[in-house]
Amino acid sequence: TATPAAPPTRPPQPGRPTPVPRVTAAPTPQGGQYKNGTFVGPAARTVYGPVQVQAVIENGRIFDIQFLTYPQARRTSVQINQQVVPILRNEALQIQSANVHAITGATLTVDAFIESLNGALAQARP
Template sequence: MRAHPVRRTVLTCVATVTVTVLALSLKPHHPPSAAAPPPTTQTPGATSGGSTSGTRTVTGPTVQTRYGPVQVELTLDGSRITAAHAVRSPNGDSHSREINASAVPVLDRETLNAQSAHIDTVSGATYTSEGYVGSLQAALDQSRT
């Protein structure tokens, strides 16, 4: 048996309104925003100024993510990244701490392997990964000035 045309129209309208309301209730994705970069810190015996030679430590800006702040610190020898470490990562709840306990070391290793901010996102830690890359790229940019 076929549905009555008015009933079909009503069901179609209800379905359309439901889908529209669901779509509008989704939170939009905003890319991580970077704060003003902090000054470059020098390690003992490192060169100063805008030089890209010598060993130095550069700390990227804190990037706010949906689950908390992410900030990356790099150690460079010349233009080579010799160490990468997230000095801040989301830790507001046990779930975030658990995720980042495994994701941050992966991001640190990927940075050393890539020698750039062109690293893959860690599955299950997308927001942390995006914040990490934002802070990492800003630290690399800062190291070149």
């Protein structure tokens, strides 16, 4: 029996962050398991500056995530974060947790985002 060929993969594009799977130890809460309100996570430090987010919970679910601060002092940080910030926000909203995928080229921002959002969500747990 012939096995189907694997779908072709695209090589990473230089200078462009690439999402990669990430495994984290934090449990993923099921939707509806948070207290309503606005919760600010801690400012998670990176060598290029802090990342801090706030989570808005409505009807027990993550309704919105806003970046209060993220590294912007270096041109490279600005370029990376212009791409990464919306990706992280959208993925966390979709999966309803901080357990987002790693993004090649933005490891420090991703790790700090996870730390800050986990802190905000810890406050939102009943």
